[in-house]
Amino acid sequence: MRDAVIVEAVRTPIGKGKPNGALAGVHPVDLLGHTLRALVERSGIDPALVDDVIGGCVDQVAEQAMNTTRLAWLGAGLPESVPATTVDRQCGSSQQAAHFAAQGVMSGAYDLVVACGIESMSRVPMWSNVPPGADPFGTALAARYPEGLVPQGISAELIAAKWPVGRERMDEFAVTSHRRAAAAHAAGLFADEIVPVPTEAGLVTADESVRPGSTPEVLAGLRPSFADPAYAERFPQIEWSVTAGNSSPINDGASAVLITSGETARRLGLRPLARLHTFAVTGSDPLLMLTGVIPATEKVLRRAGLKLSDIDLFEVNEAFASVVLAWLQETGADPARLNVNGGAIALGHPLGASGTRLMTTLTHAMRQRGARFALQTMCEAGGLANATILENLATAD
Secondary structure (H helix, E strand, C coil), rough: CCEEEEEEEEEEEEEECCCCCCCCCCCCHHHHHHHHHHHHHHHHHCHHHCCCCECCCCCCHHHCCCCHHHHHHHHCCCCCCCECCCCCCCCCCHHHHHHHHHHHHCCCCCCEEEEEEEEEEECCCCCCCCCCCCCCCCCHHHHHCCCCCCCHHHHHHHHHHHCCCCHHHHHHHHHHHHHHHHHHHHCCCCCCECCCCCCEEEECCCCCCCCCCCCCHHHCCCEECCCCHHHHHCCCCCCCCCCCCCECCCEEEEEEEEEECHHHHHHHHCCEEEEEEEEEEEEECCCCCCCCHHHHHHHHHHHHHHHHHHCEEEEEEECCCCHHHHHHHHHCCCCCEECCCHHHHHHCCCHHHEEEEHHHHHHHHHHHHHCCCCEEEEEECCCCCEEEEECCCCCCC
């Protein structure tokens, strides 16, 4: 079986997902198209050689409807002969797109494929694809879970209570995320991955949600985001410690990676950056919902024949601090190796784009630090998680 390697990885800066956000004026088709065009230009490939473009997007409605990935490829002026599709595995959509792309390359179905993701939460708010009064669950699911499933914020609170992690640790974790992200920006560590985006207000070059001045004292003053009397009665163990400060914000952004085989890379004169060593996906309790990162980590390590101590860098999506802290407790991973350039609490979480955003950041961080193996995992709505192990193929800076 052939291998699958990443030869280029890029992302936009991440904007605040609000009407006044830095990227709010950019249509999601244009934002993803800009990223795809940059990926092609930086790699130097003939875009007509691309076999497929697989994109992740969560709210596939309104301005993100009608196969946004295909529209973005065409809008970027790229060849009409190249097909594209858009997938939804919730927050792991573009990580799953990368898995599909790698599987296609390894099987011989593809030689050159793009995996990417987009979410413009300022223009297409979360849950836009569920109109008021609509029931996305159906009667059979309701019968299986008669007490009802819960929103992600309540799941994050249940996780915080079960492990437990505590408000103080969650706020400290969030501050660390901001400090690491600010330090990475100051050191120019994102320079090779970020594609600046032109807007009417000027060129956007940096992630907008990073708050270098954030402190535990400031975060301690924030109110719980999801406090609810009905859920408090149902789950008396909840301490209501999840806030806007120790959760990821809503954001706009796009990201993309170019995947091929080592053989094709040599033939085209492309430089492999990382090998997609092993990948896995798993389901977990849909009530806790966000704990899938724990069994996904165990599963991908087992498949790879590696131990946790073999992994030099980890990227665990910071949807909520409670999720990552619970993962740390269960795995025993070294916090110093985790989200070394900051995570989603600071950088942002543009849902469908986050999978390949993490993969892009991790690919470049491996090269910069001379790391050999890295592991990425993402919690996903509905009780799902993807996990990927990358092997560095590039020399350290």
